[in-house]
Amino acid sequence: MNVLHDVHMAHRAKMGRYNNKTLPAAYYEPAIEYRAVRENALLVDYSHMSLVRVTGEDAWALVNYCVSADVATLRDEQALYSLVLNEKGAVRGDVYILCAEAGYYLLSENITATEMVACLQSALNKADELDIQETPEISVLDDAGWGAILLEGPYAWEILAEIYGFDVIGLPYHEFMQAAEALMVLRCGKHGEYAYLIVGEQAALTQLWLRLLAVGEKFQLKAGGLAYQQTVRVENPCWDALRYQGDLLHPVELQLQWAVEYGKEHFVGKAAIEAIAHNGAARKLIGVLPLDASAEIRVDDRLLVDKQAVGQVINSAYSPARGSSIALAMIDAEWAWADIKGFTLQTAAGEVAAMTHNLPFLYNLSMRVSPTEHSFIDGTKPRCAE
Numbered sequence: 001m002n003v004l005h006d007v008h009m010a011h012r013a014k015m016g017r018y019n020n021k022t023l024p025a026a027y028y029e030p031a032i033e034y035r036a037v038r039e040n041a042l043l044v045d046y047s048h049m050s051l052v053r054v055t056g057e058d059a060w061a062l063v064n065y066c067v068s069a070d071v072a073t074l075r076d077e078q079a080l081y082s083l084v085l086n087e088k089g090a091v092r093g094d095v096y097i098l099c100a101e102a103g104y105y106l107l108s109e110n111i112t113a114t115e116m117v118a119c120l121q122s123a124l125n126k127a128d129e130l131d132i133q134e135t136p137e138i139s140v141l142d143d144a145g146w147g148a149i150l151l152e153g154p155y156a157w158e159i160l161a162e163i164y165g166f167d168v169i170g171l172p173y174h175e176f177m178q179a180a181e182a183l184m185v186l187r188c189g190k191h192g193e194y195a196y197l198i199v200g201e202q203a204a205l206t207q208l209w210l211r212l213l214a215v216g217e218k219f220q221l222k223a224g225g226l227a228y229q230q231t232v233r234v235e236n237p238c239w240d241a242l243r244y245q246g247d248l249l250h251p252v253e254l255q256l257q258w259a260v261e262y263g264k265e266h267f268v269g270k271a272a273i274e275a276i277a278h279n280g281a282a283r284k285l286i287g288v289l290p291l292d293a294s295a296e297i298r299v300d301d302r303l304l305v306d307k308q309a310v311g312q313v314i315n316s317a318y319s320p321a322r323g324s325s326i327a328l329a330m331i332d333a334e335w336a337w338a339d340i341k342g343f344t345l346q347t348a349a350g351e352v353a354a355m356t357h358n359l360p361f362l363y364n365l366s367m368r369v370s371p372t373e374h375s376f377i378d379g380t381k382p383r384c385a386e
Contacts, residue, residue, distance in 0.1 A: 003202045004045050004147060004209060013225060018048035020112050024225035034231055034320055036222040037193060039365060040376065041153030043212055043223050046197060047205075049148050050113035054120065055103030056136035063104045065123045065130055066268060067095060068251070070261040074099035079174045079186055083239065083251060083259050084111060084119065089272030090248040091256070092119075094239040096197070098176055098186065103136075105184075107148070107199065110241035113140045119268070130266060147202045149209055152195040154366040154384070155376040159216045160185070160196055163208075168196070169371045183208065191229075192236040192364035219376050234317040234326055236360040237285070243299075243315040252281040253330065255359070284336035285328055287357035288313065290345060293324035295352040297345060303329050303354065304344040310335045313345075319361060326361050 008015065008024050016025030023045050026033060036042040054063050064071040069082035078099050084092045093111035097104055106116055120138055123130070151160055160168045164179055171177060176186040181204035189195035198208060213223060233240045239256065250273060251257045260273060288311075290297060296318075303311035311331030319326045335343075338358035345352040368385040375381040 004047060004149070004206050007206060007209060008045065011223070013223075014227075016226065018226055019050065019108075019110055021048045023048050024223075025227040026225040027223045030227065030231070031320065033222060033224040033228045036220070036224065037153050037191070037228055037232060038321060039154065040220045040222070041151060041156045041159055041216060042228065043209065043216070043221060044150045044152065044226060044228075045147070045209075046109075046150040047142070047147035047202075048226070049107050049109050049142070049199075050111060050116055051141035051146050051148070051199065052106040052113055052116045052120070053103055053139045053141055054106065054136050055139070057134045058130075058132040059103045059136040061130045061132050062120060062123055062136050063097060063106065064264065065126065065266050066119050067097060068260040068267055068269075068273075069097070070264050071097055071099075071104070074104075076101055077176055077178075079176055079188070081174065081188075081259060083256065084108070084116075085251075085267070085269030085273060087269055087272065088248060089250050089269040089276055091239060091244075091251060091254065093241060094259075096186065096188065098184065098199075100184075105141075105199070107197070110239070113142055123268070126266075145202050146200060147205050148197055148199045149205055150195060150197050151212065152189065152191065152193050154194060154364070154369045155219050156194045156196055157371050158376055159212065159219050159221055161371075162215045163211060171196075181207070189366075190236070190238040191232040192360055192362060193366040194369075231317040231319065234315050234328055235319050235321065235362045236364070237287075237315075237328055240315070250276050250281065252276050253283055254285050281333055283311070283330045283332055285314075285359075286311075286331050286336045286338065287359045287361055288327040288329045288343070288345070288354055289322075289357045290325055291341070291353040291355060295325060295345070295347065296349065297325040297327040297347060297352075301327070301348075302346040303331060304346055304351075305335060305342065307344075309346075310343075321362055326357070328359075331356070 013024035067082040096107040171187040183200035186197040316327040341355040
């Protein structure tokens with residue numbers, strides 16, 4: 001087995017389409033994969049990510065213009081999470097930017113490599129304005145046989161340390177290290193868990209995948225697909241193109257303004273997003289809970305106050321951790337405050353009393369587990385803080 005796809009086929013994984021690529025949607029029933037990521041660890045093929053490398057003396061200026069974060073702050077083996085905006089200031093997608101000696105790596109779950117390259121090439125039309133003297137080289141690495149895998153969960157660090165040693169445990173958030181077989185290991189995480197994104201050639205990733213499953217057996221590690229994100233990305237919200245399609249959503253509305261560096265001189269959509277930030281968003285993303293835990297919430301359910309619509313659900317899921325449906329809603333700004341009762345959800349089953357909730361919905365186990373104090377397999381240490 002030289003590529004991850006062969007492994008998935010051999011284990012009869014249920015496949016799906018993500019970012020124009022075919023990858024596992026699931027290996028097991030949803031409850032098994034959810035429990036793994038929230039209580040132990042889950043191993044997922046993340047090769048739906050587009051992987052684009054930009055090299056050259058002026059690579060930073062080109063990349064910096066295309067993203068909302070400030071790339072100039074990065075040093076070797078550091079990473080940034082950022083957004084890619086359009087000229088109207090709406091979110092096109094999100095991206096990790098890795099700074100290496102060879103240049104910058106752009107990794108996106110929801111922007112295809114073709115779109116990313118088009119964005120970079122379009123920015124080259126502003127070469128004089130951006131003071132780009134030497135045209136950077138742009139390479140699409142997923143076309144060259146690269147991919148990515150994600151190890152995520154409260155004991156992901158302990159599993160990966162069995163292979164790469166204690167350097168993994170000391171790896172700061174949004175930094176990466178060069179590992180064996182020319183793989184890059186990035187400490188990251190969008191769902192409130194310890195997470196490590198490993199990027200490199202498919203052949204090396206395939207061998208690492210098999211080795212992780214063998215090592216991880218005593219940690220109850222499970223292989224999984226990407227369908228688990230339907231739940232965890234409501235519990236711990238992040239940009240999710242699959243759920244937010246069809247709307248012109250801005251960082252201010254989505255409470256993602258922390259991912260925008262307004263002090264940068266240039267970036268795509270700067271004028272528009274500055275105007276939105278200055279004037280204030282008319283609506284904002286907020287969590288919603290039904291007061292009756294058995295009630296079901298669905299996308300497009302309306303949120304009412306005194307019979308007047310003040311918001312609409314844009315994403316929902318049943319949260320096993322909370323034992324109820326939870327939802328993300330775009331709510332008129334004057335009502336978009338956390339922990340307020342008095343709302344009514346207009347659902348398919350009738351009207352349901354509801355309240356707003358601060359985000360995220362969960363205080364994850366990963367937040368209570370410390371590599372210096374806890375262990376899943378060492379009987380002399382507690383598994384987690386009580």
